[in-house]
Amino acid sequence: MNEKLSLITELIKLAKSDKNLRDEEFSFIMTIAGRLGLSNSEVESIFSKYIDFIPPKLETDRIIQFYRLVLLMNIDQETNESEEEFVRNLGIKMGLNPVATETVLKEMKLHRDKGIPSERLVQIFTEYYN
Secondary structure (H helix, E strand, O other): OHHHHHEEEEEEHHHHHOOOHHHHHHHHHHHHHHHOOOHHHHHHHHOOOOOOOOOOHHHHHHHHHHHHHHHHHHHHOOOOOHHHHHEEEEHOOOOHHHHHHHHHHHHHHOOOOOOOOOOOOOHHHHHHOO
C-alpha cells in the first residue's frame, strides 16, 4: 500500500510543481489512484501529509510510473522547466536510464499533443536497457 501512496504522492508533487493544480491534473491523479485501488479519502489525505518515496520494485513498473508522469506533465498542453526537471530527477531516483528518460523528454515535444506513444516509450527504454 505504501508504494501506491508513494506513486500518487509523486504525481501530486508534479502537478503542484508549477504552483497551479489544474482540474485536468486532479482528475488524472484520481483516475490513476482508482486504478491502483486507492479510495478518494486516501488520495485526499496525501495532499496534507508527507509520504516517503518508494520506487516501484520492477523496472517495468518504474517505466509505467515515468510514463504517468509524462502524461500528467502534458495533460494541460503546457510544460515548464520545473515540471521537466521534476520528471527528470524522479526518473533518476527510480533508477531509470538517464539517457532514455532524456530521450523521452526530448521526443515528446515532437508530437502534436506532446504525448509519446506507449510503443515508442517501450522502444526507447529497450534501446537503453540497464
